[in-house]
Amino acid sequence: xxxxxxxxxxxxxxxxxxxxxxxxxxxxxxxxxxxxxxxxxxxxxxxxxxxxxxxxxxxxxxxxxxxxxxxxxxxxxxxxxxxxxxxxxxxxxxxxxxxxxxxxxxxxxxxxxxxxxxxxxxxxxxxxxxxxxxxxxxxxxxxxxxxxxxxxxxxxxxxxxxxxxxxxxxxxxxxxxxxxxxxxxxxxxxxxxxxxxxxxxxxxxxxxxxxxxxxxxxxxxxxxxxxxxxxxxxxxxxxxxxxxxxxxxxxxxxxxxxxxxxxxxxxxxxxxxxxxxxxxxxxxxxxxxxxxxxxxxxxxxxxxxxxxxxxxxxxxxxxxxxxxxxxxxxxxxxxxxxxxxxxxxxxxxxxxxxxxxxxxxxxxxxxxxxxxxxxxxxxxxxxxxxxxxxxxxxxxxxxxxxxxxxxxxxxxxxxxxxxxxxxxxxxxxxxxxxxxxxxxxxxxx
Numbered sequence: 086x087x088x089x090x091x092x093x094x095x096x097x098x099x100x101x102x103x104x105x106x107x108x109x110x111x112x113x114x115x116x117x118x119x120x121x122x123x124x125x126x127x128x129x130x131x132x133x134x135x136x137x138x139x140x141x142x143x144x145x146x147x148x149x150x151x152x153x154x155x156x157x158x159x160x161x162x163x164x165x166x167x168x169x170x171x172x173x174x175x176x177x178x179x180x181x182x183x184x185x186x187x188x189x190x191x192x193x194x195x196x197x198x199x200x201x202x203x204x205x206x207x208x209x210x211x212x213x214x215x216x217x218x219x220x221x222x223x224x225x226x227x228x229x230x231x232x233x234x235x236x237x238x239x240x241x242x243x244x245x246x247x248x249x250x251x252x253x254x255x256x257x258x259x260x261x262x263x264x265x266x267x268x269x270x271x272x273x274x275x276x277x278x279x280x281x282x283x284x285x286x287x288x289x290x291x292x293x294x295x296x297x298x299x300x301x302x303x304x305x306x307x308x309x310x311x312x313x314x315x316x317x318x319x320x321x322x323x324x325x326x327x328x329x330x331x332x333x334x335x336x337x338x339x340x341x342x343x344x345x346x347x348x349x350x351x352x353x354x355x356x357x358x359x360x361x362x363x364x365x366x367x368x369x370x371x372x373x374x375x376x377x378x379x380x381x382x383x384x385x386x387x388x389x390x391x392x393x394x395x396x397x398x399x400x401x402x403x404x405x406x407x408x409x410x411x412x413x414x415x416x417x418x419x420x421x422x423x424x425x426x427x428x429x430x431x432x433x434x435x436x437x438x439x440x441x442x443x444x445x446x447x448x449x450x451x452x453x454x455x456x457x458x459x460x461x462x463x464x465x466x467x468x469x470x471x472x473x474x475x476x477x478x479x480x481x482x483x484x485x486x487x488x489x490x491x492x493x494x495x496x497x498x499x500x501x502x503x504x505x506x507x508x509x510x511x512x513x514x515x516x517x518x519x520x521x522x523x524x525x526x527x528x529x530x
Contacts (some may be wrong), residue, residue: 123523198258199224199315200298202231202288206264206281209303209409210241212455215471217246219307221256222470222479223513225520226312231292232258233284239263249508250475269388277391277401285357286402289367290384296365301418302358304455306448306470314424315359321418327410328418329355330425341407346397348375349407350417356477357403358427358449361418372411423509426448428460431499444508462506463500465490479514 088207151322189505213232220228239261244261264281266274267290277283285300292298297318299311317328332354333339343353349355371380376389390405398404410417421439422430427449429439454460457465469487477483488507494500 098240103145126294138166155246165501174394177294179368185526188271196227198227198229199311200229200231200292200295201311202233202285202292202298202300204233204281204284204301205238205263205303206279207237208273210238211471212243213303213484214242214245215305215467216303216305217257218303218473219470220311221253222473223309223482223517224256224311226350228257228311231256231288231295231298232259232260232261233264233281234263235281250420261293261427267291269391279401282361283358283402286387286405287384289362289364292364293368296363298358298362298364299322300357300362301447304450304453305359306450306466308444308448308466308506309446309513314359314361314420317418317420318363319361324415326363326370326416328361328420329357329406330359330422331428332356334422334438338433341385344399345404345407347394347404349404350410350414351419353412355417356427356449357401357406358451359447360406360419370416372409372416374409376414389397424504427501428454428463431462431502432460433506434498435502437505440505441502444504444510445506445513446509448506453522460499461494461497461505462491466506466510479517484511484514 089367089455093210119296177297203213203216216241217230234242242259242261263272264275264284265287267284267287274283275281275342288300289296290351298361299315321328331351332341334353336342341349341354342352345354367383371382372386374381374386376388376393381389386409387405390408394404394408422437423446425447426437427447428451430440435441448463450463450467452459454463456464458464465487469490471481473479473483483508487510488503491506492504494503
Protein backbone atom coordinates (compact mmCIF):
# COMPACT_ATOMS: atom_id res chain seq x y z
CA UNK A 86 0.00 0.00 0.00
CA UNK A 87 2.82 2.34 0.92
CA UNK A 88 4.61 1.49 -2.25
CA UNK A 89 1.49 2.15 -4.26
CA UNK A 90 1.07 5.57 -2.63
CA UNK A 91 4.67 6.45 -3.37
CA UNK A 92 4.22 5.54 -7.04
CA UNK A 93 1.08 7.68 -7.23
CA UNK A 94 2.88 10.70 -5.63
CA UNK A 95 5.84 10.37 -7.99
CA UNK A 96 3.53 10.15 -11.01
CA UNK A 97 1.60 13.25 -9.91
CA UNK A 98 4.83 15.21 -9.37
CA UNK A 99 6.17 14.16 -12.75
CA UNK A 100 2.89 15.18 -14.39
CA UNK A 101 2.97 18.63 -12.75
CA UNK A 102 6.61 19.06 -13.88
CA UNK A 103 5.72 18.24 -17.49
CA UNK A 104 2.75 20.62 -17.43
CA UNK A 105 4.92 23.50 -16.15
CA UNK A 106 7.62 22.72 -18.74
CA UNK A 107 5.25 22.90 -21.71
CA UNK A 108 3.47 26.00 -20.43
CA UNK A 109 6.83 27.79 -19.86
CA UNK A 110 8.21 26.80 -23.30
CA UNK A 111 5.16 28.10 -25.21
CA UNK A 112 5.26 31.38 -23.27
CA UNK A 113 8.91 31.89 -24.24
CA UNK A 114 8.26 31.18 -27.94
CA UNK A 115 5.20 33.35 -28.41
CA UNK A 116 6.91 36.82 -28.59
CA UNK A 117 9.45 35.65 -31.17
CA UNK A 118 6.72 34.00 -33.20
CA UNK A 119 4.69 37.22 -33.03
CA UNK A 120 7.62 39.30 -34.32
CA UNK A 121 8.21 36.96 -37.26
CA UNK A 122 4.54 37.17 -38.24
CA UNK A 123 4.61 40.98 -38.09
CA UNK A 124 7.71 41.11 -40.32
CA UNK A 125 6.14 38.83 -42.90
CA UNK A 126 2.96 40.92 -42.95
CA UNK A 127 4.88 44.21 -43.32
CA UNK A 128 7.09 43.08 -46.25
CA UNK A 129 5.57 41.53 -49.35
CA UNK A 130 9.00 41.34 -51.11
CA UNK A 131 11.69 38.82 -50.10
CA UNK A 132 12.76 39.40 -46.55
CA UNK A 133 15.80 41.63 -45.89
CA UNK A 134 17.91 38.78 -44.53
CA UNK A 135 17.57 36.98 -47.87
CA UNK A 136 18.54 40.13 -49.81
CA UNK A 137 21.47 40.70 -47.50
CA UNK A 138 22.76 37.18 -48.07
CA UNK A 139 22.47 37.43 -51.85
CA UNK A 140 23.80 40.93 -52.44
CA UNK A 141 26.15 41.81 -49.60
CA UNK A 142 28.96 39.36 -50.43
CA UNK A 143 29.13 40.56 -54.08
CA UNK A 144 28.93 44.22 -53.13
CA UNK A 145 31.50 43.76 -50.38
CA UNK A 146 34.05 42.45 -52.90
CA UNK A 147 33.57 45.57 -55.07
CA UNK A 148 33.64 48.24 -52.40
CA UNK A 149 35.19 46.96 -49.17
CA UNK A 150 32.22 45.24 -47.60
CA UNK A 151 29.30 47.37 -48.57
CA UNK A 152 28.93 51.12 -48.19
CA UNK A 153 31.45 52.10 -45.54
CA UNK A 154 31.29 48.68 -43.69
CA UNK A 155 34.31 46.42 -43.11
CA UNK A 156 33.98 42.81 -44.27
CA UNK A 157 33.89 41.55 -40.69
CA UNK A 158 30.96 43.82 -39.84
CA UNK A 159 29.07 42.73 -42.93
CA UNK A 160 29.58 39.09 -41.94
CA UNK A 161 28.44 39.86 -38.42
CA UNK A 162 25.32 41.52 -39.77
CA UNK A 163 24.48 38.41 -41.78
CA UNK A 164 24.86 36.20 -38.70
CA UNK A 165 22.64 38.53 -36.66
CA UNK A 166 20.26 39.10 -39.56
CA UNK A 167 17.11 38.59 -37.51
CA UNK A 168 17.83 41.34 -34.97
CA UNK A 169 19.31 43.78 -37.56
CA UNK A 170 16.33 43.50 -39.87
CA UNK A 171 13.77 43.88 -37.12
CA UNK A 172 15.11 47.47 -36.79
CA UNK A 173 15.12 47.97 -40.55
CA UNK A 174 11.51 46.79 -40.91
CA UNK A 175 10.38 49.42 -38.43
CA UNK A 176 11.67 52.19 -40.76
CA UNK A 177 10.76 50.50 -44.03
CA UNK A 178 8.33 53.23 -45.07
CA UNK A 179 10.76 56.13 -44.57
CA UNK A 180 14.15 54.65 -45.58
CA UNK A 181 15.50 52.15 -48.13
CA UNK A 182 15.86 48.64 -46.80
CA UNK A 183 19.64 48.87 -46.78
CA UNK A 184 22.48 50.61 -48.60
CA UNK A 185 23.84 47.20 -49.39
CA UNK A 186 20.63 46.06 -51.05
CA UNK A 187 20.38 49.06 -53.42
CA UNK A 188 21.69 48.63 -56.97
CA UNK A 189 24.85 50.60 -57.77
CA UNK A 190 24.62 53.01 -60.73
CA UNK A 191 27.54 55.09 -62.02
CA UNK A 192 26.76 58.38 -63.76
CA UNK A 193 29.55 59.35 -66.14
CA UNK A 194 30.28 63.07 -65.94
CA UNK A 195 30.14 64.85 -69.25
CA UNK A 196 33.61 65.85 -70.38
CA UNK A 197 34.18 69.59 -70.11
CA UNK A 198 35.04 71.29 -73.39
CA UNK A 199 36.91 74.59 -73.26
CA UNK A 200 35.77 77.38 -75.57
CA UNK A 201 38.26 79.60 -77.42
CA UNK A 202 37.46 82.41 -79.88
CA UNK A 203 39.70 84.19 -82.37
CA UNK A 204 39.06 86.75 -85.11
CA UNK A 205 41.10 86.47 -88.32
CA UNK A 206 41.08 88.86 -91.26
CA UNK A 207 43.54 89.79 -93.99
CA UNK A 208 46.72 87.70 -94.00
CA UNK A 209 46.30 86.16 -90.54
CA UNK A 210 45.59 82.58 -91.64
CA UNK A 211 49.00 81.08 -90.78
CA UNK A 212 49.31 83.09 -87.58
CA UNK A 213 45.89 81.91 -86.40
CA UNK A 214 46.64 78.27 -87.20
CA UNK A 215 49.90 78.50 -85.25
CA UNK A 216 47.97 79.83 -82.26
CA UNK A 217 45.47 76.95 -82.54
CA UNK A 218 48.37 74.50 -82.80
CA UNK A 219 50.02 75.84 -79.65
CA UNK A 220 46.76 75.44 -77.71
CA UNK A 221 46.39 71.82 -78.84
CA UNK A 222 50.00 70.78 -78.20
CA UNK A 223 49.75 71.20 -74.44
CA UNK A 224 46.10 71.27 -73.37
CA UNK A 225 44.50 68.36 -71.57
CA UNK A 226 40.78 68.92 -72.17
CA UNK A 227 39.15 69.18 -75.56
CA UNK A 228 38.75 72.63 -77.09
CA UNK A 229 35.99 74.12 -79.21
CA UNK A 230 37.39 76.84 -81.46
CA UNK A 231 35.10 79.67 -82.60
CA UNK A 232 36.87 81.17 -85.60
CA UNK A 233 35.50 84.45 -86.96
CA UNK A 234 36.93 85.01 -90.44
CA UNK A 235 36.42 86.97 -93.60
CA UNK A 236 34.70 85.06 -96.39
CA UNK A 237 37.88 84.26 -98.41
CA UNK A 238 39.55 82.76 -95.32
CA UNK A 239 36.72 80.45 -94.20
CA UNK A 240 37.32 77.62 -96.72
CA UNK A 241 41.08 77.89 -96.18
CA UNK A 242 40.67 77.22 -92.46
CA UNK A 243 38.56 74.14 -93.19
CA UNK A 244 41.06 72.83 -95.73
CA UNK A 245 44.13 73.31 -93.54
CA UNK A 246 42.55 71.87 -90.39
CA UNK A 247 41.52 68.73 -92.30
CA UNK A 248 45.19 68.05 -93.04
CA UNK A 249 46.12 67.65 -89.38
CA UNK A 250 46.65 64.11 -87.98
CA UNK A 251 43.67 62.25 -86.64
CA UNK A 252 45.23 62.10 -83.17
CA UNK A 253 45.20 65.91 -83.11
CA UNK A 254 41.78 66.29 -84.74
CA UNK A 255 40.27 64.18 -81.97
CA UNK A 256 41.23 66.88 -79.43
CA UNK A 257 39.16 69.72 -80.87
CA UNK A 258 36.03 70.91 -82.63
CA UNK A 259 35.65 74.13 -84.56
CA UNK A 260 33.11 76.43 -86.17
CA UNK A 261 33.84 79.21 -88.64
CA UNK A 262 31.63 82.32 -88.52
CA UNK A 263 31.35 85.34 -90.81
CA UNK A 264 32.29 88.79 -89.52
CA UNK A 265 29.09 90.43 -88.25
CA UNK A 266 28.19 93.42 -86.08
CA UNK A 267 24.73 93.60 -84.53
CA UNK A 268 24.55 97.38 -84.07
CA UNK A 269 25.89 100.45 -85.86
CA UNK A 270 27.77 100.67 -89.15
CA UNK A 271 29.52 97.38 -89.95
CA UNK A 272 32.22 99.03 -92.11
CA UNK A 273 32.96 101.49 -89.35
CA UNK A 274 33.31 98.74 -86.75
CA UNK A 275 35.45 96.67 -89.09
CA UNK A 276 37.98 99.48 -89.56
CA UNK A 277 37.97 100.64 -85.95
CA UNK A 278 41.51 99.46 -85.24
CA UNK A 279 43.05 96.36 -86.77
CA UNK A 280 40.88 94.64 -89.39
CA UNK A 281 37.88 93.03 -87.67
CA UNK A 282 39.33 93.40 -84.15
CA UNK A 283 36.09 94.98 -82.90
CA UNK A 284 34.35 91.65 -83.53
CA UNK A 285 35.42 90.57 -80.04
CA UNK A 286 33.06 93.15 -78.54
CA UNK A 287 30.09 91.29 -80.02
CA UNK A 288 30.95 87.76 -78.91
CA UNK A 289 28.43 87.78 -76.00
CA UNK A 290 25.71 88.75 -78.48
CA UNK A 291 26.61 86.25 -81.21
CA UNK A 292 27.54 83.18 -79.10
CA UNK A 293 24.28 83.08 -77.15
CA UNK A 294 24.61 79.38 -76.27
CA UNK A 295 28.16 79.66 -74.90
CA UNK A 296 28.49 80.19 -71.16
CA UNK A 297 32.20 81.03 -70.86
CA UNK A 298 34.88 81.82 -73.40
CA UNK A 299 38.56 82.66 -73.78
CA UNK A 300 39.23 85.22 -76.50
CA UNK A 301 42.77 85.63 -77.85
CA UNK A 302 44.33 87.66 -80.64
CA UNK A 303 45.79 85.76 -83.59
CA UNK A 304 49.34 86.62 -82.46
CA UNK A 305 49.03 84.69 -79.19
CA UNK A 306 50.92 81.48 -78.38
CA UNK A 307 50.17 79.10 -75.49
CA UNK A 308 53.29 77.91 -73.67
CA UNK A 309 51.33 75.90 -71.11
CA UNK A 310 47.92 74.18 -71.14
CA UNK A 311 44.92 76.37 -71.85
CA UNK A 312 43.31 74.41 -68.99
CA UNK A 313 45.29 76.52 -66.52
CA UNK A 314 43.93 79.90 -67.59
CA UNK A 315 40.48 78.34 -68.09
CA UNK A 316 40.52 77.33 -64.41
CA UNK A 317 40.74 81.02 -63.45
CA UNK A 318 36.99 81.23 -64.15
CA UNK A 319 36.55 79.53 -60.78
CA UNK A 320 38.43 82.41 -59.15
CA UNK A 321 35.84 84.99 -60.20
CA UNK A 322 33.82 86.44 -57.34
CA UNK A 323 30.08 87.05 -57.62
CA UNK A 324 30.43 90.34 -59.56
CA UNK A 325 33.35 89.57 -61.87
CA UNK A 326 32.52 88.62 -65.44
CA UNK A 327 35.77 89.11 -67.39
CA UNK A 328 39.52 88.86 -66.81
CA UNK A 329 42.44 90.66 -68.46
CA UNK A 330 46.05 91.53 -67.71
CA UNK A 331 47.34 95.07 -67.14
CA UNK A 332 48.50 96.97 -70.22
CA UNK A 333 51.74 97.69 -68.42
CA UNK A 334 53.46 97.05 -65.10
CA UNK A 335 55.19 100.44 -64.83
CA UNK A 336 52.94 103.54 -64.96
CA UNK A 337 55.81 105.86 -65.96
CA UNK A 338 56.26 104.01 -69.27
CA UNK A 339 52.69 102.77 -69.77
CA UNK A 340 50.72 104.11 -72.73
CA UNK A 341 47.39 104.79 -71.00
CA UNK A 342 48.96 106.50 -68.01
CA UNK A 343 50.84 108.88 -70.33
CA UNK A 344 48.69 109.45 -73.41
CA UNK A 345 45.06 108.35 -72.98
CA UNK A 346 42.36 110.99 -73.58
CA UNK A 347 39.56 108.86 -72.21
CA UNK A 348 38.84 106.95 -68.98
CA UNK A 349 40.69 103.66 -68.51
CA UNK A 350 40.84 100.90 -65.92
CA UNK A 351 43.13 101.24 -62.93
CA UNK A 352 46.55 102.89 -63.13
CA UNK A 353 47.86 101.48 -66.42
CA UNK A 354 44.74 100.24 -68.23
CA UNK A 355 44.20 96.65 -69.41
CA UNK A 356 45.19 94.78 -72.56
CA UNK A 357 42.43 92.88 -74.38
CA UNK A 358 44.62 90.50 -76.40
CA UNK A 359 43.84 87.73 -73.89
CA UNK A 360 40.37 88.04 -72.41
CA UNK A 361 38.57 85.42 -70.31
CA UNK A 362 34.81 85.98 -70.23
CA UNK A 363 31.73 84.65 -68.47
CA UNK A 364 29.31 85.42 -71.32
CA UNK A 365 26.25 84.48 -69.29
CA UNK A 366 27.04 87.15 -66.70
CA UNK A 367 27.88 89.71 -69.38
CA UNK A 368 24.51 89.16 -71.06
CA UNK A 369 22.59 89.52 -67.79
CA UNK A 370 24.37 92.61 -66.39
CA UNK A 371 23.38 96.25 -66.66
CA UNK A 372 26.55 98.34 -66.91
CA UNK A 373 27.01 101.76 -65.38
CA UNK A 374 28.01 104.41 -67.92
CA UNK A 375 28.53 108.16 -68.34
CA UNK A 376 25.63 108.64 -70.76
CA UNK A 377 22.44 107.78 -68.88
CA UNK A 378 21.74 107.34 -65.15
CA UNK A 379 20.36 103.84 -65.52
CA UNK A 380 22.50 100.89 -66.60
CA UNK A 381 22.69 99.55 -70.13
CA UNK A 382 23.01 96.00 -71.36
CA UNK A 383 26.23 95.05 -73.13
CA UNK A 384 24.70 95.18 -76.60
CA UNK A 385 22.91 98.49 -75.98
CA UNK A 386 26.06 100.05 -74.52
CA UNK A 387 28.55 99.45 -77.35
CA UNK A 388 27.36 101.79 -80.10
CA UNK A 389 26.53 104.89 -78.01
CA UNK A 390 29.84 104.45 -76.16
CA UNK A 391 31.69 104.37 -79.47
CA UNK A 392 29.83 107.41 -80.74
CA UNK A 393 30.78 109.36 -77.64
CA UNK A 394 34.50 108.50 -77.65
CA UNK A 395 35.34 107.73 -81.28
CA UNK A 396 37.41 110.92 -81.64
CA UNK A 397 39.42 110.16 -78.50
CA UNK A 398 40.29 106.48 -78.79
CA UNK A 399 43.49 105.13 -80.32
CA UNK A 400 43.38 101.38 -79.77
CA UNK A 401 39.77 100.87 -80.86
CA UNK A 402 37.90 98.09 -79.10
CA UNK A 403 40.52 97.82 -76.35
CA UNK A 404 39.91 101.47 -75.44
CA UNK A 405 36.15 100.84 -75.28
CA UNK A 406 36.74 97.90 -72.92
CA UNK A 407 38.90 100.12 -70.72
CA UNK A 408 36.11 102.72 -70.57
CA UNK A 409 33.50 100.07 -69.68
CA UNK A 410 35.59 98.61 -66.84
CA UNK A 411 36.62 102.04 -65.62
CA UNK A 412 32.93 102.63 -64.89
CA UNK A 413 32.42 99.05 -63.62
CA UNK A 414 35.70 98.03 -61.92
CA UNK A 415 34.02 95.43 -59.72
CA UNK A 416 33.25 93.41 -62.87
CA UNK A 417 36.88 92.79 -63.82
CA UNK A 418 39.30 90.13 -62.59
CA UNK A 419 42.99 90.96 -63.16
CA UNK A 420 45.39 88.13 -63.93
CA UNK A 421 49.21 88.49 -63.84
CA UNK A 422 51.36 89.69 -66.73
CA UNK A 423 52.78 86.22 -67.52
CA UNK A 424 49.35 85.34 -68.98
CA UNK A 425 49.71 88.09 -71.59
CA UNK A 426 53.46 88.61 -72.05
CA UNK A 427 54.27 91.19 -74.73
CA UNK A 428 57.44 92.93 -76.01
CA UNK A 429 56.61 95.83 -73.68
CA UNK A 430 57.51 93.55 -70.76
CA UNK A 431 61.14 93.18 -71.86
CA UNK A 432 62.07 95.69 -74.59
CA UNK A 433 62.66 98.44 -72.00
CA UNK A 434 64.11 96.02 -69.46
CA UNK A 435 62.40 93.11 -67.70
CA UNK A 436 59.34 94.34 -65.80
CA UNK A 437 57.09 91.27 -65.46
CA UNK A 438 58.00 89.70 -62.13
CA UNK A 439 55.56 86.82 -62.61
CA UNK A 440 57.30 85.73 -65.80
CA UNK A 441 60.70 85.94 -64.13
CA UNK A 442 59.49 83.65 -61.35
CA UNK A 443 57.29 81.21 -63.27
CA UNK A 444 58.08 81.72 -66.95
CA UNK A 445 55.78 83.02 -69.68
CA UNK A 446 52.41 81.25 -69.78
CA UNK A 447 50.93 82.99 -72.84
CA UNK A 448 53.16 84.83 -75.32
CA UNK A 449 51.55 87.77 -77.13
CA UNK A 450 53.60 88.87 -80.13
CA UNK A 451 51.94 92.20 -80.85
CA UNK A 452 53.75 94.91 -82.83
CA UNK A 453 54.22 92.29 -85.59
CA UNK A 454 57.30 90.84 -83.86
CA UNK A 455 56.71 87.30 -85.18
CA UNK A 456 57.33 88.51 -88.71
CA UNK A 457 60.30 90.88 -88.45
CA UNK A 458 63.67 91.01 -86.70
CA UNK A 459 62.90 93.67 -84.11
CA UNK A 460 62.35 91.17 -81.30
CA UNK A 461 64.01 87.89 -82.37
CA UNK A 462 63.27 86.19 -79.04
CA UNK A 463 59.55 86.23 -79.89
CA UNK A 464 60.15 85.13 -83.47
CA UNK A 465 62.24 82.14 -82.35
CA UNK A 466 59.32 80.74 -80.34
CA UNK A 467 56.78 81.41 -83.08
CA UNK A 468 58.88 79.78 -85.83
CA UNK A 469 59.56 76.70 -83.69
CA UNK A 470 55.86 76.08 -82.94
CA UNK A 471 54.81 76.82 -86.53
CA UNK A 472 57.36 74.36 -87.96
CA UNK A 473 57.01 71.63 -85.30
CA UNK A 474 55.80 68.37 -86.91
CA UNK A 475 52.81 66.97 -85.06
CA UNK A 476 53.55 63.86 -82.99
CA UNK A 477 57.34 64.41 -83.07
CA UNK A 478 59.35 64.35 -79.86
CA UNK A 479 58.73 67.74 -78.25
CA UNK A 480 62.12 68.02 -76.57
CA UNK A 481 64.02 67.09 -79.69
CA UNK A 482 61.96 68.98 -82.28
CA UNK A 483 60.60 71.92 -80.28
CA UNK A 484 62.38 72.73 -77.03
CA UNK A 485 66.00 72.18 -78.10
CA UNK A 486 65.65 74.21 -81.34
CA UNK A 487 64.21 77.12 -79.32
CA UNK A 488 66.97 76.80 -76.74
CA UNK A 489 69.67 76.73 -79.41
CA UNK A 490 68.32 79.63 -81.46
CA UNK A 491 68.03 81.80 -78.36
CA UNK A 492 71.83 82.05 -78.42
CA UNK A 493 71.43 84.34 -81.44
CA UNK A 494 69.16 86.74 -79.53
CA UNK A 495 71.39 87.63 -76.58
CA UNK A 496 72.23 91.02 -78.11
CA UNK A 497 68.61 92.16 -77.47
CA UNK A 498 67.01 93.04 -74.14
CA UNK A 499 64.33 90.34 -74.48
CA UNK A 500 66.92 87.76 -75.60
CA UNK A 501 69.03 88.35 -72.50
CA UNK A 502 66.43 86.62 -70.32
CA UNK A 503 65.90 83.26 -72.10
CA UNK A 504 64.73 81.58 -68.90
CA UNK A 505 61.58 83.73 -69.02
CA UNK A 506 60.66 82.22 -72.40
CA UNK A 507 61.90 78.68 -71.73
CA UNK A 508 60.94 77.91 -68.12
CA UNK A 509 57.22 77.29 -68.57
CA UNK A 510 57.44 75.57 -71.93
CA UNK A 511 60.05 73.11 -70.58
CA UNK A 512 57.91 72.44 -67.51
CA UNK A 513 54.84 71.92 -69.68
CA UNK A 514 56.59 69.53 -72.06
CA UNK A 515 57.88 67.47 -69.14
CA UNK A 516 54.31 67.08 -67.89
CA UNK A 517 53.13 66.07 -71.36
CA UNK A 518 55.94 63.51 -71.57
CA UNK A 519 55.12 62.10 -68.14
CA UNK A 520 51.43 61.92 -69.00
CA UNK A 521 51.96 60.15 -72.32
CA UNK A 522 54.93 57.93 -71.53
CA UNK A 523 55.95 57.56 -67.89
CA UNK A 524 52.50 56.86 -66.46
CA UNK A 525 52.04 53.94 -68.88
CA UNK A 526 55.28 52.19 -67.87
CA UNK A 527 54.61 49.66 -65.11
CA UNK A 528 57.40 48.88 -62.63
CA UNK A 529 58.95 45.41 -62.91
CA UNK A 530 57.90 43.01 -60.20
